[in-house]
Amino acid sequence: MSSTTVSLVNGTVLSGPINTTGDGVNSTPTAAVYEEPHENLEAILVPILFAIIFLIGFVGNVTLIFTVLKNKSLRNTPNIFVVSLSVGDLLLLLCSVPFSSTLFTCFSWPFGIFLSKFNEYMQTLSLGVSVFTLTALSGDRYIAIVHPMSKHTGKPTLITVVTVVGIWILSAALAIPEAVTSNVLYFEGGAPIDNGNTTIVPVTLAICKIYPENNLPVWYSKAHSMYRFIVFFVIPHIVIAMFYVMMARILVISSKALPCESVKGSAMNQQxxxxxxxxxxxxxxxxxxxxxxxxxxxxxxxxxxxxxxxxPEYNMFWHVLKITSFCLTYIYSCVNPYALYFLSSQFRKYYNRYLFCCCPKGSYIGLAGGEHLAMNNFNSTMRRGSTTCTGEVHSQFICQDCQR
Incomplete structure (x- = not known):
């Protein structure tokens, strides 16, 4: 969204933000003073931020995927969904971040029509995979808490894999409109250079837009933006909220109904x-x-x-909101693995092992807070044939018997 000015062939001078992100705010250039992209602070800071996002997100998601695939004990239903979530985020980082970061540095879109369509398609695909996977994860937790015995019947792993494949197919289908409508608009004209005299240098300005006005009805951008909000945000979060309300209700009811009269009942209560x-x-x-x-x-x-x-009138508030919200959508693609690092002691143990594999063994074990000892106890217990997990271990994304 760099500020641009173009002197078209008819002599009209146009300027305004390059609207490649589908906001609709001041999408038509207006008369203004030409400003070189490198003179904007965002032209320097945003690409640096995107580079950091790419590096952190790539390391985190690859580590998470590798951790689950390498350790058989981690291949349970929640982690299959988590891996799917990370694969979607990783694809977005690899296929979209390098191109989107140039929106703040380049005077025009340099990658052509195909990559314009591909970039928008991957953003919507990743969005769909993320929100529908979160919905499926919430449903899986609802079943595990409200109907725990159903997790032991049938083929839960196969059902989970089929669900993940279905989520990807649905997300890929819902992203097709972006691939169809996205296009590159070309303006033949020139850009003024201040060399003592006003000189117009011939240039071709390319602007990648998700809603090109010359190819779509006026109402389409409004209808499609509302459709995206409802399908990719409102409906999934209503479903997620319903799952969590029902989970909370059953937990309150079950806590009041636990037996506690006898010694045997007390043991059952603890379990x-x-x-x-x-x-x-x-x-x-x-x-x-x-x-x-x-x-x-x-x-x-x-x-x-x-x-x-x-x-609204395009001003500094909307400019900051557009850039901030645009960056936040990419930041999301790198935060989940690190959220899991802080929330799950067992994932933290594996992360420390793989990320600090070049460090002395004591260094990364210390970072895990001594959790390697709990895992050793867990492994020895499982070798003795016990199916009961300790409180520290079974509470994480690790023990399949206690997860279900």
Whole structure:
């Protein structure tokens, strides 16, 4: 969204932000003074931020995927969804971040029509995979807490894999409109250079737009932006909220109905409490993912909807909101692995092992807070044939028996 000025062939001088992000705010250039892109602070800071996002997100998501695939004990239902989430984020980082970062540095879109369409398609694909996977994760936690015995019947792993594949197919289908409508608009003209005299240098300005006005009806941008908000935000979060309300209700009811009269009943009570706490902690991890998604994506939806429906005057507030919300959507693609690092002691243990593999063994073990000892105890317990997990271990994304 760099400030641009173009002197068209008819002599009209046009300028304004390059609107490649679908906000709709002041999408038509207006008369103004030409400003070189490198003179904008954002032309320097935003690409640096995108480079940091790319590096941190790539390392975090690759580590998470590698951790689950390498360790058989981690291949349970919640982690299959988490891996799907990371694959979607990783694809967005690899396929979209390098191109989107140039929007703040280049005078015009340099990559052509195909990459314009591909960039918008990947953004919507990743959005769909993220929000629908979070919805499926919430549903999985609802089943684990409200109907725990159903997790032991049928083929839960196969059902999970089929669900993940279905999410990707649905997301890919819902992203097709972006690939169809996105286009590059070319303006033949020139840019003025201040060399003592006003000189017009012939240039071709290319602007990548998701809603090119010359190819679409006037109402389409409003309808499509509202459709994206409802399908990719409102409906999934209503479903997620319903799952968590029902989970909260059953947890309150079950806590009042636990037996506690005899010694045997007390033992059963403790075991049931451990199981409930284990499932509840996993549900809290999923809920944290949902909160992160809302924080990172709600400003973007607000910016787009306000631009199309409120038609505000483009000023510094909207400029900052557009840039901030645009960056937050990419920041989301790198935060989930690190959220899991802080919320799950077992993932933290594996992260430390793989990320600090070149360090002395004592260094990364210390970072895990001694959790390697708990894992050793867990492994020895499992070798003795026990199916009961300790409170520290089974509460994380690790023990399949206690997760279900």
């Amino acid at each position: 049931q409490n451990r199981q409930i706490q284990a499932r509840l902690k996993v549900a809290k991890v999923v809920l944290s993912f949902v909160v992160i998604f809302v924080v990172c994506w709600l400003p973007r939806h607000i910016s787009i909807l306000a631009g199309h429906f409120a038609d």
